[in-house]
Amino acid sequence: MALPAAGATAAVGLWWGTTVIFGIRSFFLPAPPDIIASFRAQPAYLLRETWATLTETLLGFGIGVAAGLAIAMMLTAWRAVERATFPLLVALNSIPKVAVAPLLVVWLGYGPKPKIVLVVLICFFPIVVSTVAGLTSTPADLGELARSLSASWWQGYFKVRLPWALPQVFVGLKLGVSLAVIGAVVAEISSPNQGLGAVIVLSGSSLDTPLAFAAIVLLALLSIVLFYLIVALERLLLPWARAISA
Amino acid sequence: MIELAGVSRTFRTRSGDIEALRGIDLTVAEGEFLAVIGRSGCGKSTLLRLLAGLLPPTDGTVLVGGTAVTRPRRDVALMFQRPAxxxxxxxxxxxxxxxxxxxxxxxxxxxxxxxxxxxxxxxxxxxxxxxxxxxxxxxxxxxxxxxxxxPKVLLMDEPFSALDALTREELAGQLQQVHMDVKPTTVFVTHSIQEAVLLADRVAVLSERPGRVRHVLTVDIPRPRSFGRNAHLADVATCVAELTDLLHDTDAPTPMHIT
Incomplete structure (x- = not known):
């Protein structure tokens, strides 16, 4: 805890020092106090936009998780489904999501809908891939144990395969939640009517760089908090997972 | 309790058929402890999987409690090399x-x-x-x-082979106690001669692939047996020596014997 804090403090100090020593002007690279001042000038506005980005992220992530888990379970339940749809999924995933953002605006309008859809699109694939990896990595001896106990397909799936896959599922969730925040911001930048992405676009057009930095700092905080919430959830629910991977 | 008659098992692989077991005839009485010993790859584990109903025989019949084994049964318990x-x-x-x-x-x-x-x-x-x-x-x-x-039948596939020597001896002692207390019919696959002599009523020695029963040795030492100094040291040594000879004696003798 002490070392990361020291590293972060040193980096901020270096940045602050550079702006002071070289007299860099605020619209080019704002010093940390400028950013804090910018936040304190309109905290209600910035928090409201943060809330907008957060709700888009969480709604999209929630749908992405549900869809990702369901698709992964279907893919691994029937081999034919996997062979028929997995290449298609890979092809779909290879499309840069940023490129779809303007299309989503055309199809779904300017409200929160295209943003949520983009979040779903960007975060569900890693969840599918990780969950499939987890569900297909059941150790042979556990499979044989289930068979020797005459376990039904359902028992084998829900008592052995699915719990075994959970650490892998969490790998997907951790990747997915970081991507979800990125997805929300990309969507907001392409139709800037709400959220921190919109704040960044508007501050750019008025050369209010400290405001852009304030929005970026809030985004980073959002991302970090969501990521560590998932890490905490994993430690709480799967205390055995780290022993398995070690 | 267990009857194997003319049991063979062949695996089909891409590089040709592998005959794991050929013409196995064995019976295990109720409450008896049979150890199956043989070199790596001689089909010991395959034999156990046939008894467990995890694998059908290519030929022959496998009976447990008088009925043919077609699938895993509730009164047959299996223990693996790893705890699983x-x-x-x-x-x-x-x-x-x-x-x-x-x-x-x-x-x-x-x-x-x-x-x-x-x-x-x-x-x-x-x-x-x-x-x-x-x-x-x-x-x-x-x-x-x-x-x-x-379970009426306990099948064990080298259950102590992943453990250190002292722990193995300790667990073998506990297994002996369990067997003396509840008397399940036990088939114990191992490649440790010491374990076989400590635990078994009879020891079946399998030949190298394809596995056949080369010899069945009766271990007539009163229980509880132990690894340490005891009254039956000479009997234990005789059994160990006999099994060692059987395991090292190949079908086609090579000029040099490594002991």
């Missing part, structure tokens, strides 16, 4: 897994599960997760899991 515990379940919940899989209620079996765990020296570990236990303790949990349904 579910890492997210407590020790107690792991022991109760077979009860659950067979659709029974856990509560009536809880007391018996606790007794089994206490008997193998795991009192006070009931709520621990498997990764908090040593390898030997995990294998003891697996033994309790195999015994929870009071």
């Amino acid at each position: 515990l579910l890492p997210w379940r407590s020790v107690l919940a792991n022991v109760l897994l077979p009860v659950e899989m067979h659709g029974g209620r856990r509560a009536p079996h809880r007391e018996r599960a606790c007794q089994l765990l206490d008997a193998v020296g795991l009192a006070g570990f009931h709520k621990r997760l498997p990764h908090e236990l040593s390898g030997g303790m995990q294998q003891r949990v697996a033994l309790c899991r195999a015994l929870i349904q009071q």
